[in-house]
Amino acid sequence: MNKTVNQKAWFFVIPVFVLVAFNAIIPLMTVVNYAFQETFGNNVFMWEGTRWFKQIMLSERFHASLGRQFLFTFIILFIQIPLGIAIALTMPKEGIGVPVCLVLMSMPLLIPWNVVGAMWNIFALPDIGFLGHSLNALGFDYNFTQQIGDAWFTTILMDVWHWTSLVVLLSYAGLRSIQPAYYQAAEIDGASRWAVFTKIELPKMKKVLTIAILLRFMDSFMIYTEPFVLTGGGPGNATAFLSIDLVKMALGQFDLGPAAAMSLIYFFIVLLVCWVFYTLMMRNEEKS
Amino acid sequence: MRKAKWVVPTIYIIFLMLPIYWLLNMSFKTTTEIINTYTLWPQEFTLDNYKKIFTDSTWYTGYLNSIYYVVMNTVISVAAALPAAYAFSRYKFLGDKHLFFWLLTNRMAPPAVFALPFFQFYSSVNLFDTHVAVALSHCLFNIPLAVWILEGFMSSVPKELDETAYVDGYSFWRFFFKIFIPTITAGIGITMFFCFMFSWVELLLAKTLTAVAAKPIAATMTRTASTSGYELGLLAAAGSLTIVPGAIVIYFVRNYIAKGFALGRV
Numbered sequence: 123m124n125k126t127v128n129q130k131a132w133f134f135v136i137p138v139f140v141l142v143a144f145n146a147i148i149p150l151m152t153v154v155n156y157a158f159q160e161t162f163g164n165n166v167f168m169w170e171g172t173r174w175f176k177q178i179m180l181s182e183r184f185h186a187s188l189g190r191q192f193l194f195t196f197i198i199l200f201i202q203i204p205l206g207i208a209i210a211l212t213m214p215k216e217g218i219g220v221p222v223c224l225v226l227m228s229m230p231l232l233i234p235w236n237v238v239g240a241m242w243n244i245f246a247l248p249d250i251g252f253l254g255h256s257l258n259a260l261g262f263d264y265n266f267t268q269q270i271g272d273a274w275f276t277t278i279l280m281d282v283w284h285w286t287s288l289v290v291l292l293s294y295a296g297l298r299s300i301q302p303a304y305y306q307a308a309e310i311d312g313a314s315r316w317a318v319f320t321k322i323e324l325p326k327m328k329k330v331l332t333i334a335i336l337l338r339f340m341d342s343f344m345i346y347t348e349p350f351v352l353t354g355g356g357p358g359n360a361t362a363f364l365s366i367d368l369v370k371m372a373l374g375q376f377d378l379g380p381a382a383a384m385s386l387i388y389f390f391i392v393l394l395v396c397w398v399f400y401t402l403m404m405r406n407e408e409k410s
Numbered sequence: 411m412r413k414a415k416w417v418v419p420t421i422y423i424i425f426l427m428l429p430i431y432w433l434l435n436m437s438f439k440t441t442t443e444i445i446n447t448y449t450l451w452p453q454e455f456t457l458d459n460y461k462k463i464f465t466d467s468t469w470y471t472g473y474l475n476s477i478y479y480v481v482m483n484t485v486i487s488v489a490a491a492l493p494a495a496y497a498f499s500r501y502k503f504l505g506d507k508h509l510f511f512w513l514l515t516n517r518m519a520p521p522a523v524f525a526l527p528f529f530q531f532y533s534s535v536n537l538f539d540t541h542v543a544v545a546l547s548h549c550l551f552n553i554p555l556a557v558w559i560l561e562g563f564m565s566s567v568p569k570e571l572d573e574t575a576y577v578d579g580y581s582f583w584r585f586f587f588k589i590f591i592p593t594i595t596a597g598i599g600i601t602m603f604f605c606f607m608f609s610w611v612e613l614l615l616a617k618t619l620t621a622v623a624a625k626p627i628a629a630t631m632t633r634t635a636s637t638s639g640y641e642l643g644l645l646a647a648a649g650s651l652t653i654v655p656g657a658i659v660i661y662f663v664r665n666y667i668a669k670g671f672a673l674g675r676v
């Protein structure tokens with residue numbers, strides 16, 4: 123759409139700008155304030171420069187939680203994106219099946235995150251949970267509160283349960299926007315199912331898939347409540363992802379300086395990855 | 411092949427329903443049954459857990475609090491986002507692209523980063539433990555989202571609509587409320603759905619900003635789990651009830667969901 127230049131449009135944006143700035147800029151300034159200073163309460167601050175940043179960048183604890191975070195995000199993207207596409211491809215395209223699938227599949231998305239954690243906790247408990255009990259009955263030695271591998275397995279399974287539907291819904295919407303003429307043409311040409319997928323469906327889904335990857339990256343990178351309720355970051359620190367570690371540092375130990383420095387580094391990483399994605403996305407949109 | 415197609419979604423839906431079923435199953439059991447035996451369905455079916463929630467004010471006020479701030483947040487977000495989204499979809503202005511990206515960055519900010527400063531900030535303006543505080547803090551991620559979705563819907567409305575209305579002598583605001591908003595009702599519905607959803611499921615900020623008076627139901631649950639040991643039945647019943655508002659909202663917007671996603675915005 124060709125847009126007209128109109129500086130007065132700013133007036134329309136002001137309410138949004140004020141509301142978001144009120145929530146974003148003032149708290150962010152507080153974080154910056156803590157990140158460069160030492161405080162003993164009572165609003166007494168001493169300048170510390172970049173000491174907290176150096177401390178965090180060099181700390182093994184930060185490296186470990188960052189590593190766990192990247193590993194987790196990578197694994198869930200690797201599972202959820204292909205799985206989501208596969209389910210969207212097999213979903214019914216018309217009839218009563220459509221609303222049934224949509225409503226049932228959206229269910230996990232609307233459950234409060236700590237309820238998701240609590241639900242999976244109950245579901246996976248080795249003695250009274252369906253998952254834990256079944257796995258143990260099948261001969262696996264499963265206990266997610268004590269074994270690191272099991273804790274990871276449960277956390278990943280929970281996230282797959284919780285968020286794959288988002289990828290499904292997005293891919294499904296992308297598939298629905300393909301004109302039937304494309305499929306008819308493919309049929310006349312005698313294209314194989316695989317060719318239809320790679321040459322027609324995948325390119326058409328590119329835009330929604332970018333958004334799906336972006337959203338899943340952001341949200342999995344910020345994950346806090348679900349693993350906190352499920353495993354509490356344990357056993358030990360095995361599932362203490364960045365947010366869990368950060369809250370532990372800020373509110374548990376009240377190390378405000380290092381916690382603030384870590385917040386800024388954390389935010390910067392998310393921002394950087396998203397900026398790269400956003401730029402690529404916009405470039406694609408301009409091309410098409 | 412046709413029959414085989416049903417297999418994948420069916421297995422997936424069963425996988426989705428299993429933990430939910432288990433939660434419901436637990437909520438109808440007595441505590442002794444939960445702790446002492448492993449049963450696939452309640453042997454002594456009881457509604458005591460639900461009774462307790464509906465009669466004990468610490469429990470049911472949690473629900474009312476949550477619904478109160480979620481609705482407040484949805485209204486604020488959509489009302490503020492409507493004119494902004496219109497500006498982004500129709501006009502070019504100084505810094506528009508940067509502003510749009512800046513708005514989106516707030517959707518990317520980890521709530522854990524903001525928890526402590528939010529607590530200090532809202533305490534200092536005397537809003538701590540009010541519904542307004544939670545509703546306003548959720549604007550941080552809901553307003554950018556609302557602008558993003560609405561902009562997509564508005565851009566799909568041809569500009570000729572605006573121009574014809576002006577030629578017919580409509581003033582801007584009259585056009586906006588009488589013609590423009592009715593044409594994008596589906597978009598507004600989707601936006602409200604997503605604002606409702608993200609405000610309803612968020613807990614970290616809601617918990618940080620409240621103590622007693624505006625405590626959300628989800629936070630009430632965490633407290634029960636930690637203080638009175640294992641009241642699993644009660645916990646399960648409270649959890650099951652938090653699924654209900656979401657399920658109702660989904661049912662109403664089911665036809666719009668696919669359409670909303672089709673515009674490529676979430």
